[in-house]
Amino acid sequence: MKAYFSTEEAAAYLGIRERKLYELVAQAAVPCSKVTGKWLFPRAALDRWIEQGLIQPPGPAPAAAPPIIGGSHDPLLEWAARRSDCGLALLSEGSAAGLARLGRDEVAMAAIHLHGDDDEGANPAAVAAAQALHDGVLIGFARREQGLVTAKGNPLAVTSLSEAVERRLRFGLRQSGAGAQLLLSALLARNGLAPADLLAGGDYPTGQDLAFAIRAGEIDCGIASRAIANGAGLGFIPLSWERFDLALRRRCYFEPGPQRLFALMREPEFHRHAEILGGYDTGVAGQVRLNR
Secondary structure, eight states, rough: OOOOHHHHHHHHHHOOOOOHHHHHTTTOSSSOEEETTEEEHHHHHHHHHHHOOOOOOOOSSOOOOOOOOOOOOOOOHHHHHHHOOOOOOEEOOOHHHHHHHEEEETTSSSEEEEOOOOOOOOOOHHHHHHHHHHHHHHHHEEEEEEEEEEEEEEETOOSSSHHHHHOOOEEEEOOOOOHHHHHHHHHHHHTTTTTTGGGEEEEESSSHHHHHHHHHOSSSEEEHHHHHHHTOOEEEEEEEEEEEEEEEHHHHTSSSHHHHHHHHTTTTHHHHHHHOOOOOEETTTOEEEEEE
């Protein structure tokens, strides 16, 4: 849907006549802007304007979402949640599962990195997912380096994803909807390959679980971040950079827990720890990517 409406489109969106809309404009009662002689109405601003006039039904207010960060696992996020004393627990089930829980108010926040065949790590699917919430907010956390994790020292001397597939290395997979699994599918497609071409060695819920399996010899390789590989002392073949974002509802943004986490993301300590872990660009930390 368009970000800005014409007068005709805005009237249809609000379900009123154009004449009534012009009356509201004349009274400065509706959000709009005049550009080259024409009125434009930002859809997000219209949504907020409608929400401000909501009449709440009688009875108790809706319960607040539990203090949990759902979605994808990340070592820097795990450290930041502890260090900031935000009181938010982590429930790492994958990006899609975290977004589903956020939509059902089962978590306060969802950590997400979603991939398509042509997004080049920009995470546009995360923006679209947050837009699906009428009060969605998307905050940048970091850019992460993702790649092929191998045994320590890369003893099989693999140099690329295509080579790993061709040589029939055992791949550790992630659950459906996990960002790493979506990335793997996208990278395979760019190389003219398909998931069916892989020699699959098992499914692992997080990057850490996958790293442990590689160290134990259960599998030969899998997709995870450089920070995961560094923390486990494993080999790493870089393949892509991606955005890693935090989605939440606007009403949760100003709660004490999220605010403590966001405050730490502005501190030098946060950026130093990202450098220690390796494979992060924290220049995007705290950026508001979407505010519905």
